Amino acid sequence: xxxxxxxxxxxxxxxxxxxxxxxxxxxxxxxxxxxxxxxxxxxxxxxxxxxxxxxxxxxxxxxxxxxxxxxxxxxxxxxxxxxxxxxxxxxxxxxxxxxxxxxxxxxxxxxxxxxxxxxxxxxxxxxxxxxxxxxxx
Amino acid sequence: xxxxxxxxxxxxxxxxxxxxxxxxxxxxxxxxxxxxxxxxxxxxxxxxxxxxxxxxxxxxxxxxxxxxxxxxxxxxxxxxxxxxxxxxxxxxxxxxxxxxxxxxxxxxxxxxxxxxxxxxxxxxxxxxxxxxxxxxxxxxx
Numbered sequence: 001x002x003x004x005x006x007x008x009x010x011x012x013x014x015x016x017x018x019x020x021x022x023x024x025x026x027x028x029x030x031x032x033x034x035x036x037x038x039x040x041x042x043x044x045x046x047x048x049x050x051x052x053x054x055x056x057x058x059x060x061x062x063x064x065x066x067x068x069x070x071x072x073x074x075x076x077x078x079x080x081x082x083x084x085x086x087x088x089x090x091x092x093x094x095x096x097x098x099x100x101x102x103x104x105x106x107x108x109x110x111x112x113x114x115x116x117x118x119x120x121x122x123x124x125x126x127x128x129x130x131x132x133x134x135x136x137x
Numbered sequence: 138x139x140x141x142x143x144x145x146x147x148x149x150x151x152x153x154x155x156x157x158x159x160x161x162x163x164x165x166x167x168x169x170x171x172x173x174x175x176x177x178x179x180x181x182x183x184x185x186x187x188x189x190x191x192x193x194x195x196x197x198x199x200x201x202x203x204x205x206x207x208x209x210x211x212x213x214x215x216x217x218x219x220x221x222x223x224x225x226x227x228x229x230x231x232x233x234x235x236x237x238x239x240x241x242x243x244x245x246x247x248x249x250x251x252x253x254x255x256x257x258x259x260x261x262x263x264x265x266x267x268x269x270x271x272x273x274x275x276x277x278x
Contacts, residue, residue, distance in 0.1 A: 025244060096162075100146075
């Protein structure tokens with residue numbers, strides 16, 4: 001079984017008592033306890049300002065347990081990318097920000113799209129999944 | 138006042154994949170100033186398949202600023218009694234758009250718009266008891 005683990009450490013002193021969260025998960029295929037995510041799409045792309053682009057070129061199998069990591073490597077803190085799914089705005093990743101989300105790509109419209117602002121943003125992404133709709137030539 | 142989040146991903150799905158280890162300091166939009174507001178750490182227990190708001194943007198005690206650098210952390214911790222079931226999933230959504238499903242033990246860190254309509258929702262797949270932990274960081278409007 002392929003094993004993919006994702007761990008997070010989150011600390012904050014915004015509250016009077018400092019918060020510290022540590023968590024780790026082994027990324028499994030949807031609804032299973034013994035079969036890990038075994039496919040990976042990993043890339044770095046530069047996104048110019050202007051148009052909105054699909055970040056995921058092919059469509060991973062819908063309603064599964066895919067996990068998507070995206071990081072904005074822009075070094076200018078005023079640069080950001082806007083993330084949308086199915087035309088719904090999710091949020092912005094400014095230079096240095098990253099996100100890690102489950103992505104079930106519920107249908108063909110469920111792709112993750114990205115728009116660059118401020119200048120060209122260098123984006124790193126990794127999609128851990130369990131199958132994709134391959135495009136025939 | 139710093140809020141820092143670090144991710145560490147390892148995988149043998151591809152032999153050449155060297156893993157990911159990144160840290161980010163949560164800052165206000167377009168600046169190096171630390172983010173300044175939080176909902177605080179919360180738990181929500183769910184035992185039905187109805188969709189519920191985890192975060193209702195219009196009801197926050199401190200009004201969040203729209204379309205900036207807000208983030209939310211959510212984790213499915215199982216039934217809250219130490220039992221974590223990888224087959225029990227909760228779909229996390231934004232403004233009724235399903236983002237993805239958190240199975241037992243899974244966590245996510247996601248940017249948010251904090252626009253009033255863009256509430257963060259949770260929809261369990263079954264009526265098994267599941268507890269979500271979550272915290273939102275945002276800028277005061």
